Amino acid sequence: MSDILDLLCDDHRSLQEMLALLIRDAGAPTAELLFGRLHRLIRMHARFEESSLYPLLAQTAATTGMARQAGEHHRQMDVLLDALRTWNADGATRLAKLSVLQEDLTRHIQVEECSLLPLISTAVSSTRLQQLGDAYRAASALRPALTMTPRALPTPAVLRQPTRCR
Ligand SMILES: [Fe+2]
Numbered sequence: 001m002s003d004i005l006d007l008l009c010d011d012h013r014s015l016q017e018m019l020a021l022l023i024r025d026a027g028a029p030t031a032e033l034l035f036g037r038l039h040r041l042i043r044m045h046a047r048f049e050e051s052s053l054y055p056l057l058a059q060t061a062a063t064t065g066m067a068r069q070a071g072e073h074h075r076q077m078d079v080l081l082d083a084l085r086t087w088n089a090d091g092a093t094r095l096a097k098l099s100v101l102q103e104d105l106t107r108h109i110q111v112e113e114c115s116l117l118p119l120i121s122t123a124v125s126s127t128r129l130q131q132l133g134d135a136y137r138a139a140s141a142l143r144p145a146l147t148m149t150p151r152a153l154p155t156p157a158v159l160r161q162p163t164r165c166r
């Protein structure tokens with residue numbers, strides 16, 4: 001059974017794929033629906049990390065600072081996601097916001113996978129990581145929506161170079 005670190009890394013890949021698909025098809029009739037799904041999933045993922053994962057880093061001033069910084073990344077993305085909720089604004093502005101969101105998300109995932117998750121992996125027992133994975137699965141009522149296969153989606157550069165460092 002996957003532990004919390006595996007589940008979060010799997011979600012990262014799915015969120016990146018969904019966002020790349022959304023950017024490609026931003027003008028399609030289904031785009032607003034896909035955006036609503038992506039919005040909910042990013043929020044759910046981030047809130048779980050803030051409530052159950054980042055507190056595990058509160059052992060030293062250095063790691064507490066890293067966790068706080070990651071929380072600030074989430075808040076920056078929340079601002080962009082909220083701005084995008086008015087989906088009918090002009091298409092060029094929407095695409096610019098989606099591109100900034102993609103950059104922010106990619107950078108944040110790199111920080112988590114190359115710094116935060118490896119720290120947690122060494123500081124927390126495998127039993128606890130499994131329990132957190134169970135809690136995440138239980139909290140993810142929307143999780144099935146993450147398992148989607150984009151239609152003929154060209155692999156963006158960000159996905160050809162996986163950020164996974166664990
Ligand atoms: Fe994450």
Ligand SMILES: [Fe+2]
Nearest residue numbers: 046049108112
């Ligand atoms: Fe995060």
